[in-house]
Amino acid sequence: MAVESFNDAHNVEADPDIFGAVNLDAFTGNTPARHLLKLTPGVPKDGRYDELAAIFRPVFAKIAAGASERDANRTLPFEPVGWLNRERFGALRIPVAEGGFGASLLDLFRLLIELGEADSQVAHLWRSHIGFVESVLQLEDVTQRHRWVERIAAGQIVGNAYTERGGNRLGTLNTTIAKNGERWILNGEKYYCTGTIYADWVAVAAAHPTRAGRQIAVVSTQHSGVKIFDDWNGFGQQLTGTGSTTFENVPVDSVLPEEQQINDPESAIFQLVLLAVQAGITRAALNDVRSAVQARTRSFSTGTGVPVREEPQVLQLVGEISGTAFAVDSIVLAAVAEIEVALADASLSAAERFAVCELSADRAQAIVQPLALSAATKLFDGLGASATATSCNLDRHWRNARTVATHNPAIYKSRIIGDYEVNGTAPQQLNAIGDVGAAQATGVP
Structure with missing residues (x-):
């Protein structure tokens, strides 16, 4: 289900104007509407993003084609990583003059959301590389920066x-x-x-x-x-x-x-990658529920007696999932945009930049996680018990979203934000996760 809907939604070769203007006069009662809301809401269309998307969308479609099967059989995606690496996905942020694509942070994350829609696990595995690249781009040591930029531009990946x-x-x-x-x-x-x-x-x-x-x-x-x-x-x-x-x-x-x-904004980038993965999962859940409802002929005696694709409550549910996907995209990319501005703002001290980046990611995380989980759960309400069959593998969306939501744990984020809002307490950077003894837990040195 997800495969067909992803490929249809991204079939740029068959329909190069898929994101263009809609001729409303051409629509009749039997004309299926194209799904035009693939450009992320609130983000203006620009030629640079379109150029990058044209390179990577065919790869994303290939990755989507095997996503469910790989998940079901625990097949590590070495081949999909190779497809992306051939196009040098990892060099998106490297400046053009240094052998990369010169993508903005916003364009990178828009592409990452699309990759997460194709396969959340393939998008997730780039997390460390993306964070490392941002650290490299900030290096003041010219020799070290050049060495790593050259390697990344050549297609080498960092875990x-x-x-x-x-x-x-x-x-x-x-x-x-x-x-x-x-x-x-x-x-x-x-x-x-x-x-x-x-x-x-x-x-x-x-x-x-x-x-x-x-x-x-x-x-x-x-x-x-x-x-x-x-x-x-x-x-x-x-x-x-x-x-x-x-x-x-x-x-x-x-x-x-x-x-x-000290005060490296890498942790915020790491978190934003996970939120982009959640946005991709939410889109994938929408794709699956949409295509399943379109194809479904079997209905329930407790319904209204119309085909499922016309059932008002089912349409409402699909609309709610669509709205959730729209909201998650918007929140994630608003946070990315705020961080991109902060990284370029020379007037900020290192500590201020770290605080801006952390708080942006924390605010987004506090809201995105429950939204993504609700979409991955809600899709089953529109499809019934048959959708829980292991052959459908629709539970992978919830399993993957739930797993991502446990990271850095989200439960602490709202407290950190509230402490900043009320008391002006800057978010703290922790060097390493580890065991807490009784003395540490009570604050005793």
């Missing part, structure tokens, strides 16, 4: 290994880097390593022998001391490579500058 599964005290890390002769060497074990199984490089949060707090060391995933495991056992987003990675005496390629670890 993530920030979090440890347990056993480390809150704010500390057991993973370490240490000097061995002239080289830095990395040792440790990580979990939640989203995207790393598909990546050429991995950014690792580690403890430094002389620097305080978390440091980011980047190593090659091809080194024999790096072992990547597909052992993520969540009930959703199972194909994102969010499993374990171990590092044994792995040479460090780069350590990001220490000043970049």
